[in-house]
Amino acid sequence: MIKKSLVPLALGGFGIGMTEFVMMGILPDLAADLHISIPRAGALISAYALGVVVGAPTLVGMLAAQPPKRVLIGFMLLFTVFNALSACSPGFAMLLLCRFLSGLPHGAFFGVGAIVASRLADEGRAAAAMATMFSGLTLANVAGVPLGTWVGHHLSWRYAFVMVAAVGLLTVASLRKWVPELAARPSAGWRRDLAIFRRAELWLALGITAIGTGGFFAWFSYIAPLLTRMTGFAPDTLPWIMTLVGIGMTCGVQLGGRLADRMSAPRAVGFLLVSMMLLLGANGVFATNQAAMLVLAFATGANALALGPPIQILLIQNAKGAEMLGSSLGQSGFNIGNAAGAFLGGVPLALGYSYAAPQWVAATMAGIGCVLTALMLARQRRLRRSA
Template identity: 70%
Template sequence: MIKKSLVPLALGGFGIGMTEFVMMGILPDIATGLQISIPEAGYLITAYALGVVVGAPTLVSLFAHRPPRSVLVLFMLMFTVFNAMSAFAPNFHVMMLSRFLAGLPHGAFFGVGAVVASRLADPGKVAAAMATMFAGLTVANVIGVPIGTWLGHSVNWRLVFLIVAAIGAATVFTLRQLVPHIEAKQPTGLLQDLRIFKSAGLWLALAITSIGTGGFFAWFSYITPLLTDVTQFKSTTIPMIMTVVGVGMTVGVLVGGRLADRFHPLPAILILLASMTALLLCNGLLATSQPVMLVLAFATGANALALGPPIQMLLIDHSREAEMLGSSLGQSGFNIGNATGAFLGGIPLTLGYSYASPQWVAAALALSGVGLAMWMLARHRAQLRAA
């Protein structure tokens, strides 16, 4: 049974997941509406991701001295306003700016929300409580993204961002009603918080997140043209396939939460990145088979989101002196991966290669994450032997 106090966190996660991932489903519609190419539209994904990277540590540091509930309300108000701005953007340049601004509160919300979830959690269920918040993001891929994709194709892509803004406003209301007041921790000062960056382990965890998950985003950013141009699915079936991906994500994040509560996160991360590499290679090699691609849509989504809870726990473990800042870095890392994956995945397309070509970039990024995870695990074991 989900605690009522965690529901607003899941609802906020739903809105954030919808605005981030629906872009992949309506990318061709936005490109047509703004009279730009699909690779240019892919830069809107990058702009949002960069907003997350900038906003997560900056906003958390600025408001770390305030009670967490009021901070979450502020972040959701920003989210609401900037997504409404996306709905009315008259041209590509304004749309780029609005997507960057909409990304600013994304990671900060999850960073503070993860800490709030940990304080509201029952003993021994901290990662499961965090997974509840992230489950909102994955449920968005089951419900919000397919509906948004259908609306983008059939009605107007601008309506999608108005719906996201409405979800943000509803989150503000439920945060005030259901999340109890939590006292802010005694502020230690920004310089004190920044000392967590002296940890080599934190930098390695960030590198694993930023590079390894870039493989997933190189796949997901161009999934719609891959499925329509290479796999030959009709465009009307894309919302259904997005639902398959979303169901996989929902299953994955819940499994990842249980794994992170039971085992050390590093071995779990290593195994999940290795399986991600294999899945991405299969997406490239078997892209012409419709049945296989349906199975891979579920498996790739599940594998990617299973990484979330163990990565979040790993980052918090290496930033105990500034837990909200450290927690927010997870979203910065994921969205560096988002920006990198969308950008690098688009390069072979601009060179004239097929829509299957981003899969090779994706697999290379995930494999790089495997190497980094092996390095970090070796360091960890060496430290244990030396202790």
């Protein structure tokens, strides 16, 4: 049974997942409404991701000495305000700025939330508790993203952001009611916390996160035009396919939590990145086959979110003494991957290639993540032999 104190973390994850991923579903409608190309509209995905990259370590560093509950409430208030402003944006430039600002509290919320979840978890269940928080993100893809995609297609993309702001307000209320007061852990200070960046293992973990998961985002950023213009699905079927992706994510995050509690984090990450590379390649091979693409939509979503818990554990393990900062870096890494995947996946499209082309970019990025994971495992073996 899920602890009530973890529910607000999952609800916050739901709002964050919805605002991040609904953009992929409404991208064609938004581009048409603002009279811009789809590759240019893809910059809105990158802007949000860059906000996460900047905000995660900066906000966590500034507020590490504050009680976690107060910090989480503050992050959700910022998230709510900037998503509400996104709904009101009069044009592309203002929306681009609002997307960047709404991304600032995203990674910081997950970073602090992961530490809070681990402190609330039963013995030996830290990864499972983190998976509960991430399950909100996956449920967003089952319910929130398809609903937002439907609303964006049939009414207006602006209403999708209104829905996100409403979830943000609900999260603030549940944080106040159900999350217990936890004492702030003493910090060695922002400058001393930054000493974790001298560790080669941390940089490898960040590279695995940013480049390896970037493959998923190169696929997911352009999933709407891929399925409608290449595979031949009608636009009205997109919400249902996004639901299928979300169901896969929900199954995957639970699998990832179990793997991270039962085997070493690097091995779990390596296994999942190899399967991710194969799945992304299959998306390119079977891009015109509707039945195959439905199976792959589920499997690719499941594989991607299964990476969340073991990567989070990997970063915390390599940030001893500054675990909250290390935890926040997970979302920075994911969203460097988001920005890089959206950009690199859009390059072949801008050059005139088909919507199957981003899948080969995606598989290559996942493959590089596999190589970095192999390097980490080899380094760990050398350190054990020399100890």
